[in-house]
Amino acid sequence: MSEDNVGELMTALGDDGFFALVEAHAGVRLYVPEDLARSELPKAIGFENAARLSKLYPCGYIKVPLARPFRALRYREAGMSNRDIARRLGLTESGVEKLLKRARTANPGRGGKPKDPRQLELL
Structure with missing residues (x-):
């Protein structure tokens, strides 16, 4: 994922969710698990936001933009x-x-x- 996909993440997560994501993980490659129960992601960005990411990128990696x-x-x-x-x-x-x-x-x-x-x- 590149800086070009900022709009895609903002659409999926909304301003507050996107802000939580970049505050917690800006500039890193992030694994998005399918099973959120075994992940720290919901604690960092909230369960609803983590679930949205999991639907978009199940078992995949995303590069979180610096934004x-x-x-x-x-x-x-x-x-x-x-x-x-x-x-x-x-x-x-x-x-x-x-x-x-x-x-x-x-x-x-x-x-x-x-x-x-x-x-x-x-x-």
Whole structure:
């Protein structure tokens, strides 16, 4: 599986399931068992997500993408700083800025910091 199949995994698992998968196994070749009871996969990504993967790739290997743009957007939306995102993704802060800029262009309306509930609306 290559980075080209990100869409296929996102369709199968949804945003949250895909995020759980890449958080747990990004960049590695992962065996997808048919029998989930004898696997650690459900603990890492949840039973429903593991079952979906098992249906798609029974007894097969997948290469889990790094999905850095997707992860960077999720981290930013969770309120993380560029510094923290850089540490998580193994990038420089300027690399994170470039990555977020490209990711926002590809996904308009995503990647903003959450509003601080203490902030007052003036207008």
